[in-house]
Amino acid sequence: MKKSIIKSTGMFVPPNIITNHDLEKIIDTSDEWIQQRTGIEQRYWIDQDGATGASDLGFEASKIALKAADWTAQDIDFIIFATLSPDIMFPGSGCLLQAKLGLDSTPALDIRQQCTGFLYGLATADAYIKSGLANKILLVGGEVHSSGLDKTTRGRDITVIFGDGAGAVCIEGVETDEQAGVLSSALHADGNLAEALMTELPASRLPLRVPEGVPTDDARYYPVMDGPLIFKKALRMLPKVINESLEKAHISLDEIDLIIPHQANIRINQALGQFLKLDDNKVFHNIQKYGNTTAASIPMALHEAMEQNRIGASGDVVLFTGLGAGLTWGSVIYKFL
Ligand SMILES: CC(C)(COP(=O)(O)OP(=O)(O)OC[C@H]1O[C@@H](n2cnc3c(N)ncnc32)[C@H](O)[C@@H]1OP(=O)(O)O)[C@@H](O)C(=O)NCCC(=O)NCCS
DSSP, X not given: OEEEEEEEEEEEOOSEEEEHHHHHTTSSOOHHHHHHHHOOOEEEEOOTTSOOOHHHHHHHHHHHHHHHHXXXXXGOOXXXXXXXXXXXXXXXXXXXXXXXXXXXXXXXXXXXXXXXXXXXXXXXXXXXXXXXSOSEEEEEEEEOOGGGXXXXXXXXXXXXTBOOEEEEEEEEEEEOSXXXXXXXXXXXXXXXXXXXXXXXXXXXXXXXSSOTTOOTTOGGGSOEEOHHHHHHHHHHHHHHHHHHHHHHHXXXXXXXXXXXXXXXXXXXXXXXXXXXXXXXXXXXXXXXXXXXXXXXXXXXXXXXXXXXXXXXXXXXXXXXEXXXXXXXXXXXXXXXX
């Protein structure tokens, strides 16, 4: 039977490092507050003078992943692009990335599942491979948050968290009897809590999606978040969905070599590790350097975990998990071939 095997990874962040001290200069915040509450020390933002979209960052990450897989762009038979910050309203960033790769007919699918975009993307790639619809898939998570953040004290709870970046993964269907590849996925959503984390405007549900008389710096043009609610939800739902994915894969938590959670807040991930009674080194963190890069955060963390030899040897088992806007949450278990 075909198994969905990760052949390679790549990641890319734009060149501008924004430290917490840089943010202190524009909003009422402090390095101490940000580090204590989130673990974040710095993040990367695109050059505010240029034009860089999620597909541009995704393109750079994809080139690295393609080279590492020894694939050319022509080898790809399906592109999945996860983002909440598409380059433009439409068409999707997957189409824009496809063109940048020099392709003109390869199918491209955008996934708008925010912080769980990569999990939804991985589960989709696995389903496409197992159903025979595709065999060599480029899965990308890419975000440009910085051009949409409220860089005033009003938006400080969110603005200090988000960073720009992209991660890419080449996934191939491989015929093998080994227990390997994507072992299970558990995905969920609760749209009743959409307002807990959202950007409301522009909105196609309004007679005028850019409403008249609303100033362009109105708070509704920026992301708003009920941080404490999301925090509590994450700690309630992630252990449940992790167990669900373990049951589906018929394996125990002891058999997981590394958990790569979405990087939203180091306190969430540390509390998750404590709740699951895991050693500290079993949960991967890189939020300190990148902040929350939403759909890019898990593939970027996977890339770094593999570079650091924390995971990736034959037989290693990694569990990806996360919760974010939607709300959406999920867990995917992967075993290296
Ligand atoms: C956002 C988050 C870091 C805020 O931390 P928190 O401990 O919950 O803080 P609160 O929102 O309760 O705010 C506490 C105080 O800090 C203030 N504050 C918020 N942001 C601040 C900042 N950047 N700098 C300084 N103070 C800040 C608040 O105004 C509040 O002040 P008050 O007590 O005078 O009203 C935290 O709630 C969080 O990480 N939530 C989950 C985020 C998440 O997972 N999102 C999903 C994926 S995107």
